Every structure is written in structure tokens, then in C-alpha cells.
Amino acid sequence: MKQTKPLILITNDDGINAPGIHELVNYVKEMGDIVVIAPDAPHSGQSSAISVNKVLQITAHPDYNGARMYSINGTPVDCIKLGIHAIMERRPDLILSGINHGSNSGNSIIYSGTMGAVLEGCMLGIPSIGYSYHSHDQASDISCCAEIVKKITSRVIAGGLPADICLNVNIPKCDKVCGIKTVRAARGYWTEEYAEYTDPHGKPFYWLTGRFHNEEPDNPETDLYWTDRGYASVVPCRPDQSATDMIAGISSLISD
């Protein structure tokens, strides 16, 4: 008899051992056949980076809760590309990334390895969703994510996603999520970005830090407005960054 269960590829950027990826398996295991392919180590802030001059290797791990588990010594996008090329028997029907420990709201999506994997899946024509939980503490209880993850995942399995569109879901840190709001990313920028130190030879060195300054905290059209108020946010994203509405203006700027 033909296998009709959806084939779901799960990845993340916190690595194969992160609690969030195990929780994600737990939440969706009834919805399909699960294959987990994740980096062998944490890869936060890796965006859509790919390993262009490096040998990639695949390691099989013991099954977890019915899911086949593999790690790759690369980035989240490497996991999607090489996973589909060398591990999956067929193209997955769905790609899930997460559950990331830490926000990917506002412009954080552009740095996010979690969302790098999702954008990659989308460019391959596969419905893809990234889930992020607003606590960096990997020991924190993320069970409040279960209902949101199950609902959005099941809706996308049933209804699909439009071509070239993927989802960036952010879930606030709270006992009970109030609901789901579909919005755009809040505009803002990062401030106080580096801690500064001095090495034993008197030379400075730096460590990335900083916080996101939301330029529109009172705008209900944005993700952070709602996550700040206990709602999960869903931002539909498009990998292509071409600003087609600006082609005429730029053309007149640089043409003779």
C-alpha cells in the first residue's frame, strides 16, 4: 500500500542536541514521517550561510520518538541541501525549523540560521515554517508552544502555502499564548552592539551583544507588538529581496 503520510524534514540552528528540536518532534510526530537533519553544533546567527570550501559529513544518531536523526558538520542551509540530496529518499512535503531558543522577530530574521533553513526550503518549492520561542534559556519549559505549533503545522499540511512564501512564527515567553496574529516584521535596528575587552598585551577585542531597538513599538501591524502582548506572531516571508516597485526609480537614477 502506498505511503500517504506527509514526509516532514525538521532542522534547527541550535544543533541536533538542542531541547527545542526534540520538542518539535514531539509536537508533530502524529502528523507525518519525521526525519531530523540538524547541525552537529549550535549555529545561531548563520543566516543563509553555506559551506563552500569545506568537506561535509553526515552522522546517523539513534532514533528519537520515532524520528530518524542525522547531524551534519555544517550550517542549517547545508542541512537542507545535503539532507535532501543524500539522506531523504524523496523530497519532503514539509520543512520545519526550530524550535529556536530566542526571538527571530523584527529584523533578526536576516541573521537567523533557523530562518535560513526555512527560506532555503521555500526556494526549493517546499512549504516551510520556522518556529522561535522568546527565551534563550535552553532549560526553560517550552510546552506553551505545543498548541501553536500543532495548529499552524496542521493547517499548512492541509492547505499548503502560496508559491515563494514561507512562515516565520515567534512565540512569546508566557504561561499561555493568547492567540495568533499574522503581521509583518517590525522595523528597527540593533544598538550597543559590542562588549569591549583588553587582552593581556593591551590590545582590544570585541564580543557581539546589543539589543533590538523597535522603531514602531505601538504599531499593531508588526510582530513585536503582538509578541510583547502574549500573542504568537506569524510573518509570511518571501526569499526574493528584489524591490520590483523600485526598478523604475533606480533606473532613472543611474541611466543617462
Next chain:
Amino acid sequence: MKQTKPLILITNDDGINAPGIHELVNYVKEMGDIVVIAPDAPHSGQSSAISVNKVLQITAHPDYNGARMYSINGTPVDCIKLGIHAIMERRPDLILSGINHGSNSGNSIIYSGTMGAVLEGCMLGIPSIGYSYHSHDQASDISCCAEIVKKITSRVIAGGLPADICLNVNIPKCDKVCGIKTVRAARGYWTEEYAEYTDPHGKPFYWLTGRFHNEEPDNPETDLYWTDRGYASVVPCRPDQSATDMIAGISSLISD
């Protein structure tokens, strides 16, 4: 007397020693005061990656053709962030990235460290342009880029760029560029993505390769159509990937 020359920050993803960054300095040195801040090693395929758990250090190098030169042991985006934080006396008026050896046409922009730096500059509100030349051979003569780089850079210095818009410029490999076309990125995907090997223990390993399959080679609205025909392409890009036109549709998909 007040200094009124534009302050230009130049970076790349091929590293501080790449010929393309020196050529870029040569082409624009009359247009402003130049500070070069680039990775200490090649960082192709780094996208908008940031170093989140790593010490960053700055190294000063001898001036090149009137430009101050610095390297950072990080990604192109690290160079923009830390460069502005710790090296530049004031915010640059313009950021240039390149000249990259290799195409950033089609969907390659999403993997490109060259364009990662440009998107970062754009999010900081600084007019930013990425230049890429369609040859991976770092020894190749790229003097045919000079006219295009000078023209576009001077036009942007004079006229600025719209808010939240940066430019991805691709220059074909040819003796003489036919002209400039402002367009969008061609749609496509990568095929045959990995070379496969077997290690001495009989275990497979992989090396990223592949080629871009252009889904619309006959569409004059796209960058690759024109670079294939000897023109430079300019794609206006927007860092924010929120698909605002899809919010209503996605909302109805996942709401009750």
C-alpha cells in the same frame, strides 16, 4: 575648514587581500575618503552571518592607494557592524562591497557575503551597493568594471538611494560592457549540488558544487537575461522579507 568629502566604507567577502577590493578602491578613490574594513580570510557564501560566540579582533594594514586598510577575523556583516562601532570616526556616507569574484545574480544574493554586508548597511540607513564580476578567477582582468562602478557610485553619491533600498550590481565577463539594465533577480534553483567522495574508511563525504538553473532565461525583466547579453544588471533590493501582500491570505489559512 569642514571636511565635506563623502566617507566611503569598502568591504567584501573575498577577504582583505582579494584583487577585487583593491580595484574597487582604485575606481572610487577620487570620490571620497576611503576606509577598507574586510574579513581577514575569504568568506564566500556567508550570507548575513554574524559571529555570535567568538572574539573579534581588528588588524590594521598599510594604506593602499590612499585608503586606510583594516581586517577583522569575522564575516562581512561583522566588518560592517564592528567597523562602524570601533574603527570609523563617524557613520560612513556610503558602503561599497566587492568587487566580488563570481556572480551574485539570480537567487545567489541570499547566500552572498558581499550582499550580506550591503543589506546590513542598508538596514543602518546608509546607501549601500554590492559589485560582483562574473569570473571566479581572481587573476582575471576586471578593468571593464571601472566605468560601471564609477558611474553607479557617483550617481548614488549625488542622488542617494530610497529608504530601505540597496543595489546588487552584476557585471558580465566581457571586454566591454554594453550598458546598464535595472531589473529584478531571475527565478531559479541550484542543481547537482554535491560532489561525492569516499574516505579511506569507506564513509562518504561531500563538497558543495552545482549550477544555477535559470527558470526564466528569456525574460528581459531579469538580471541574468542581461548579464548573459553583455550588460551590467542592477537589482534594487530590500532587506525586509515580509510578504505584506500575503498577510490576509495567511491569516485566513491559520485562523479559526
